[in-house]
Amino acid sequence: MLLGLAGLATLAAGILFVARPVVGLVALTIVFLAYLVLVGAFRIVMVFQLPRDSPGKFWAFASGVVAVVLAYLAIGQLPNMSVWLIGTYIGVSLIFAGVARISLARGFRKTIDVLGPTPAARGAHA
Numbered sequence: 001m002l003l004g005l006a007g008l009a010t011l012a013a014g015i016l017f018v019a020r021p022v023v024g025l026v027a028l029t030i031v032f033l034a035y036l037v038l039v040g041a042f043r044i045v046m047v048f049q050l051p052r053d054s055p056g057k058f059w060a061f062a063s064g065v066v067a068v069v070l071a072y073l074a075i076g077q078l079p080n081m082s083v084w085l086i087g088t089y090i091g092v093s094l095i096f097a098g099v100a101r102i103s104l105a106r107g108f109r110k111t112i113d114v115l116g117p118t119p120a121a122r123g124a125h126a
Contacts, residue, residue, distance in 0.1 A: 013027075026078070029074075029081065033074055033075055033078075034071075036067045036070060036074075037067070039067055040063075040064045040065065040071065041064065041068065042064070043061070043064030043067065044061060044064035044065065044068070047061040047064065
């Protein structure tokens, strides 16, 4: 039942985007701004649930505040901002994902250098 409702909502969103792209873009922007508010509020509340000496507590709080403030600023400029907000978000997200993957790959390389080659790479047969 829930999957069917999700399918209907997805179908309706697709029809909206094809029939009225600007209205669809504004709707998507509103959903994204609601997401920013919820994530920001969640991060702020989460900080108060962490132990007092937790590392990164300040940065978690700061990221929550930034998310809420950005959403508030974006809501004030909503129709004009819809055109570039989603593209900018996707671009920034891809940049950070690329940097994270490069860092992860470098970390794997350093781990292999420290641990040495695997038995299969040395030619050992089990």
